[in-house]
Amino acid sequence: MTRASLTVAILAGGAATRLQGRDKGLEPLLGRPLVEWVLEAVATAQAARTLIVANRNHQAYSAFAPVVADDLAGFRGPLAGVAAALAAAATPWLMTVPVDCPRSPADLAARLYTAAQENPADAVVAHDGARRQPLFAIYRRELTSSAAAAAAQGWGVQHWQTTIGARELDFADRRAQFRNLNTPEEFAAYAAEHAR
Numbered sequence: 001m002t003r004a005s006l007t008v009a010i011l012a013g014g015a016a017t018r019l020q021g022r023d024k025g026l027e028p029l030l031g032r033p034l035v036e037w038v039l040e041a042v043a044t045a046q047a048a049r050t051l052i053v054a055n056r057n058h059q060a061y062s063a064f065a066p067v068v069a070d071d072l073a074g075f076r077g078p079l080a081g082v083a084a085a086l087a088a089a090a091t092p093w094l095m096t097v098p099v100d101c102p103r104s105p106a107d108l109a110a111r112l113y114t115a116a117q118e119n120p121a122d123a124v125v126a127h128d129g130a131r132r133q134p135l136f137a138i139y140r141r142e143l144t145s146s147a148a149a150a151a152a153q154g155w156g157v158q159h160w161q162t163t164i165g166a167r168e169l170d171f172a173d174r175r176a177q178f179r180n181l182n183t184p185e186e187f188a189a190y191a192a193e194h195a196r
């Protein structure tokens with residue numbers, strides 16, 4: 001099924017302090033930049049468009065997908081990326097994923113999208129059974145100004161999700177696929193486990 005009303009945004013604008021400030025999305029994993037793994041994983045969303053939201057290395061990222069620059073200067077946190085993506089999305093729905101998760105669930109978009117349609121909600125966010133995964137979420141485009149205002153005030157994404165009444169959706173059956181990579185050791189361990 002093609003989700004013509006969905007844009008996917010990859011949040012790739014972090015400071016990556018645990019990676020000595022290198023750009024995490026461009027960091028090689030098994031010979032390919034991490035962002036390529038993420039793009040492959042979200043291809044199952046069959047979205048109208050997939051964007052990368054970054055606040056540096058825009059040209060390097062543009063080799064992979066259209067790039068949206070964070071509107072707010074500096075490393076403001078993921079909500080700045082969500083706000084910029086909502087402003088750029090030309091579709092009724094936006095799904096976000098972080099650039100540091102190489103294998104998000106193949107049915108992530110299908111489940112979030114269906115849940116938001118069937119039991120109407122402005123925002124639905126994944127829960128892996130142990131904790132909320134706030135960067136794996138779907139939003140109605142009407143939340144654009146709310147996200148911008150909250151980001152400008154420096155809110156965290158979870159605080160904003162609570163105030164807009166985001167609903168959680170259970171992905172406990174996919175918990176392992178929310179694994180993210182933050183440190184050189186985590187990159188190395190993941191590569192060792194998945195090397196053929």
Ligand SMILES: Nc1nc2c(ncn2[C@@H]2O[C@H](COP(=O)(O)OP(=O)(O)OP(=O)(O)O)[C@@H](O)[C@H]2O)c(=O)[nH]1
Nearest residue numbers: 011012013014015016017018076077078081098099
């Ligand atoms: N667009 C955008 N994405 C962000 C921003 N801050 C964090 N992200 C993304 O959100 C996800 C989670 O970020 P964190 O793990 O909290 O921070 P990080 O910068 O990746 O890494 P650390 O500095 O080591 O914590 C990553 O995919 C980041 O790229 C931001 O200001 N703008």
